Each structure stands twice: as C-alpha cells, then as structure tokens.
Amino acid sequence: MTDSSAVVIETAxxxxxxxxxxxxGKILKILDAAGTKSPSAAWxxxxxxxxxxxxxxxxxxxxxxxxxxxxQLADRLGNDGIVAVANFFSPDEEKSDGEGAATDTDPDIDTAKN
Structure with missing residues (x-):
C-alpha cells in the first residue's frame, strides 16, 4: 500500500x-489542473x-x-473503477445500474415525478 490510511477495493x-x-490540498491541486475556467460541481x-x-x-x-x-487517469480506471470508487465513498447512495443510468429509486427522479 502506498499510504497506511488508504483502503484497497476491487473493481468488477x-x-x-x-x-x-x-x-x-489535493482538492486545490485538482482546481489548479482544471485551469482558469471554473469547473462545474459535477466535474x-x-x-x-x-x-x-x-x-x-x-x-x-x-x-x-x-x-x-x-x-487519462479516469480512462485507466475505467467505468467499473469509477463505479467501485463511488460505491466505496457512498455505499448507501448506489443510484445507478452500473452503467451510469439513473434507476427508479433515484431521489431526483422521485422529485421530478411529483
């Protein structure tokens, strides 16, 4: 392991x-990498x-x-890597079918239905 506080997860x-x-500090480095144009919250x-x-x-x-x-790093991780990391950080908020599509249990869809 590169860091004692890092956790190993496995992708599909x-x-x-x-x-x-x-x-x-790492967030600031990400912002610096984004350049002068302010990135969106989703980005x-x-x-x-x-x-x-x-x-x-x-x-x-x-x-x-x-x-x-x-x-390039995102491509190295692949879709299943991104899904694994997202599920690690938000295990109770699994809102996709693994392909990035929202499911019927998505709170945003429930709000839109009402």
Missing amino acids: SGKKLEVKECTP MRYATLVCSVEAIDGKPVMIPQSKVALE
Whole structure:
C-alpha cells in the first residue's frame, strides 16, 4: 500500500484500487489542473473520485497536473473503477445500474415525478 490510511477495493474487472479521501490540498491541486475556467460541481465530484485513487494494482498514481492527465487517469480506471470508487465513498447512495443510468429509486427522479 502506498499510504497506511488508504483502503484497497476491487473493481468488477479485478483491478485493485487503493483509495483515500481527498485532502483540501489535493482538492486545490485538482482546481489548479482544471485551469482558469471554473469547473462545474459535477466535474469536481467526478474529478475528486478519480483523484482519490492512490494506486492501481499496487502501482502509485500521480496527482494529475492537467485536465488531459485527469482524463487519462479516469480512462485507466475505467467505468467499473469509477463505479467501485463511488460505491466505496457512498455505499448507501448506489443510484445507478452500473452503467451510469439513473434507476427508479433515484431521489431526483422521485422529485421530478411529483
């Protein structure tokens, strides 16, 4: 493990990801990587999930220094990696079917129905 406070989770495809909650300093680095244009809240949530990965299959991951590097890390994680990290941080809020589509139990859909 790269950090004693990191936790190892496994993706559906068998990748082992070491994850750790982003520190305030890491959040600032993500904002710096975003550049001068202020990212949306959704972009920041996604970037925070991606940057919470400390290692993939035991190999340390560097904090992305640009949007392109962030996109490359997201691609390395793959969809199942993002789902695994999201479920790790919000296990009670599993709102997707694993493909990113909202399900009927999504509170936003319930609100829209009413």
